[in-house]
Amino acid sequence: MIREFGINEFWAILAGMQATLMLSGVAFIGGGIGGLWIALARTAPFRFARGIAGAFIDFFQGTPMLMQLFLVFYGLPVLGIQVNVWVAAALGLTLHASAFLGEIWRGGIQAVPGGQTEAANALGLGYFARMRYVVLPQAIRLSFAPTVGFLVQLIKGTSLAAIIGFVELSRTAQMASSVTYKPLLAYGLAGCCYFAICFPLSRYSAHIEKRFALKT
Secondary structure (H helix, E strand, C coil): CCCCCHHHHHHHHHHHHHHHHHHHHHHHHHHHHHHHHHHHCCCCCCHHHHHHHHHHHHHHHHHCCCHHHHHHHHHHHHHCCCHHHHHHHHHHHHHHHHHHHHHHEEEHHCCCCHHHHHHHCCCCCCHHHHHHHHHHHHHHHHHHHHHHHHHHHHHHHHHHHHCCCCCCCHHHHHHHHHHHHHHHHHHHHHHHHHHHHHHHHHHHHHHHHHHHHHHH
C-alpha cells in the first residue's frame, strides 16, 4: 500500500543517520587502535612483524569492502562464532579501517625527519619509548589531515553494510522510497544527511592540511 511521505519516514531516515554515525564511530575507534599497532609493526625492526602487517594491509586494501563484510558475516558462523548484523558490520569495517589507517600512520611515522630518531637513539631510548615520546607525536600531526579524510570515506562506506542487513541511512532511505514511491525525496533527504556529516569534515581536513603546509 502506497502512503504519503510523512513524519514517520522523516524520523526513520534520521534514525538511519544515527545508526550510520554510531557504526562509523565504532569502526573508526576500533580501526584507530588496530591501525596504530599495524603502523608500529610496519615500522618495527622485526622482519616477521613487518611481514604480517604488510600481508594484512595488502589483503584489506586489495579486496572490496563488500567482500570483507561478507567474509565476516558468513565466515564467522562457519567457524562456530554466531554474530548479529551489528557486530558483523562493526568488525568488518574495523578491520578495513585498521588496514587503511595503519598505512596512513606508517607514512606519517616515516615522514618524521631521521634526525629525530637518531637523537632519540643517542639518548638511549628503546623502540617503544622512541615511538611514544619522539616519533608518534610528530607523526600524528603529519597524518591528521589524511586521517580525517579517511573518516569521511568510512562514513560513506557504511552504506555497504546494508547488503548484509544493517539498517543505516541509505537502507532507511530505500525502505522509505519503497513504501511512498517517492525515491527522489527519500534519497534526496538521505543525501542531505550525508552532506551534513561529511562536508564539515572534508572542509576541516582541507583546513588542517593547508595550515600544516603554511607552517612548513
